Amino acid sequence: MKSYWFDNTAGDQRENHDSGRSVDTGYLAKLGVLYRHCPSIETVDRIASERSYKNRDEIVVSPEKMGSGYEDKVKMFFNEHLHEDEEIRYILDGGGFFDVRSIEDEWVRIRLVKGDLIILPAGIYHRFTTDSQNVRRIRMHFCILDANTITPPSTSKRCGCSRTNQNGRRLIVTQK
Numbered sequence: 001m002k003s004y005w006f007d008n009t010a011g012d013q014r015e016n017h018d019s020g021r022s023v024d025t026g027y028l029a030k031l032g033v034l035y036r037h038c039p040s041i042e043t044v045d046r047i048a049s050e051r052s053y054k055n056r057d058e059i060v061v062s063p064e065k066m067g068s069g070y071e072d073k074v075k076m077f078f079n080e081h082l083h084e085d086e087e088i089r090y091i092l093d094g095g096g097f098f099d100v101r102s103i104e105d106e107w108v109r110i111r112l113v114k115g116d117l118i119i120l121p122a123g124i125y126h127r128f129t130t131d132s133q134n135v136r137r138i139r140m141h142f143c144i145l146d147a148n149t150i151t152p153p154s155t156s157k158r159c160g161c162s163r164t165n166q167n168g169r170r171l172i173v174t175q176k
């Protein structure tokens, strides 16, 4: 795992976009984002059961698995959105980036590789992309543990003043 401020330059989302300014796990924790390196799936299972997770899925993001829809899927994952429940993501193979919004709404880029686990808090705006290795057909395989609710920014209201509560979490009000 490596986390840093996104450089906000144009160019392929799968490049590193490393501004050179790192972000430590203490700051991630302030956003409610928790990181653990888990060499074994048993640790992942234990964390999920301690936190009473009910849903579990696995996804392989690769041109082989996704066929002609691959490029569109990669673009879709990069659309900013939030989930109404906490989410665990565990990388089984390959690598990729989760970008999460900071307290000031800047992007923090989190590079994850095999064995990395992150917990995204409910309501944090984020987006995902594979890294440039995917172009070379190294697959990314990860475990999704969640309740599968996705709310794109256009259908959710952010809280008026600072848009976050004290934990850096979004206050989520879904428009009906």
Ligand code: KMT
Pocket: 059, 077, 087, 089, 126, 127, 128, 144
């Ligand atoms: C998520 O929550 O895991 C993402 O937004 C990444 C795309 S879902 C495979």
Ligand code: NI
Pocket: 081, 082, 083, 126
């Ligand atoms: Ni998501």
